[in-house]
Amino acid sequence: MEYSNEVVIEAKNLKKTYVVGETKVHALNGVDFTINRGEFCMVVGTSGSGKSTLLNMIAGLERPTKGQIIVAGEHIENKSEGQLVIFRQKHVGFIFQAYNLMPNMTALENVELPLTFQGVDKFIREKKAIKMLKMVGLGKYAMHRPTQMSGGQQQRVGIARALVVKPEIIFADEPTGNLDTKTSMEVLKLMHNIARTKNQTIVMVTHDNYLASFGDKIIHIIDGKIINIEDNRENAERNFASLEENINNTEAMAIV
């Protein structure tokens, strides 16, 4: 596997301070890191460590108190909310923990939604959305509503929705948080495979060290500070390979 050295996300001395009553809480206290193109990056930390804040800031959902964020060559810390929406339209896909599908829309319409927001023609966006649904293995579920699908299926729709605009970067906030272990691994594998083939960058936040071990780069964060950035490429390759094997074995066992 070839790795690119092109930096796609860069954070410099990132700080975020919340004022709660009269005390200041430092959610992030000076964070520096880079993420390369095509990398599957894991941000690991306990609850309250600031990992979600970090993700929100590099995705442009939250403004840093101090510091710089350069994503896909653009400084985003000074952009207005309107500019950030356009920025997300162009560069970013998002996968949520609670899937966050529109309850009154079918799976197909949900996947179409980012394209709808961009003003793409109905015909074209349907074609793209169906292709995306097939890719996540839900071709037959296009006309189902979220309430008619399992958690794993909903998250696949969520992934299809994030990927349909062919974003350079995909942000995932605990995407497996609401799923059982088996489905979690499937979703993880799906994300990994699609991103790999399209050379897309994934930044995933998790509290689970086992899940984190599948990332090319693991950023450990505690109390708003990065304590360790781990290069995990070789392990990740191995983990995915053994995961493949395990699944094959279980399937073989099931057949026997």
Added chain:
Amino acid sequence: MKFTDLLIMSLGSLWKRKVRTILTVLGVVIGTVSVVIMISLGIGMKKTMLDQMESYGSLKLIEVTESYDNSSNDDPTAGKLSNDVVDMLKNMEHVESVVPILECSGYLLTGRYKCYVNIYGVDYEGMKKLDIKLASGQLPKDETEIKPVYGNNVIAQFFDKKTNVYPYYELGELADVDLQNDTIFLILNTMAYDSAGQKDEKGNIIKAPKKRIVECSGLMEGGVEDWNNYSYYVVVNIEALKKALKKEYKNSTIPGQPTTKKGKPYKEFFYTTVNVYADSMENVAELQKQIKDMGYETYASAEWIDSEMKTLNTIQLVLGGIGAVSLIVAAIGIINTMMMSIYERTKEIGVMKVIGCRLRDIQLLFLMEAAFIGLIGGAVGTGISYALSPVINKALSHGEDMMFASVIPPWLVVLAIVFSTIIGMIAGFLPSLRAMRLSPLEAMRT
């Protein structure tokens, strides 16, 4: 986002919350109905009044009479309504037509009855504009012989030549005269008739004028008790009247006509009244002012309709205001519904922002939802008002008299729907702003 997608999405979210949408729409429906009905009542009042006015005379009509103030001028014809004046009026702007009228008096004689009448000379075209309703016969077109149309009150004016008793007023019965079939004589030179046989100033014996038999052209509609503008008149063709007057008065002065300084009559006739018809009601006031400035006396029924209209406009405004109160309540209902909806959909809105929905589109989505509530409410409301209007008219009408209690013209329908839609949008503006300003971080809350 494409406009159609915005449309479908906003309709979709209204549809998703059917009960609430219907209830909010219901508020707008009630508001619209009350505004439309209130305004329609005002329009109905105006229409009833205008119709009544119309029956008193055309609203486009300006009656021009000669100037009173001619003392300063040496010319006896100054300020009189000559043919030149008629031509001048014809050439004025906004004048549709000009009808000169010559009035004089005369006697009608038949059997033992005599009658003093006012004669109204007008040409055939002008006659048609007078809104004279005939019970029988037709308007006189003949310009050589006088063929009168008798007003329905004329019959009451006959009295017995010998006893001087008015059968109608004193005995309570109509004179035994059939205006259509009896032989009727018309005397124009009443002075000569009354003083026949006596000597005039020059000592000549006055000869009684030749009795002129007139053939009835028509009778006006209505009983002897019914009144209209011409019911006391004998209406004749003006050209025939001029000829008859000339013949009967020969070289003496016709009453009402001016004379030269030497006391000689003029060759031409000066008119009693000239009816000037404006091309539209709006131009009546301006035209009237211009004619007045030329020194002539004018009268237009539009004149006092104006002040009447102002009163009615005020009443209409008050009625509309009362109706508008419920529309305001409905607007508050829309605001409430939209606020609730946004509160419920906080997360949804957050997600939309995260996955790339522009701020303007979010605002538009909510504005359109509110506009739809207004539009649907307005359309249903006007529909109901349309159905309600004849019911009100029926309930308020007195017997056969057609009263326009409630009138809904097409412009009111369009205005009501547009207005309620705008109200919806105004009501939706604040909530839509709120939706637009929601943080995308709301999407991350679990």
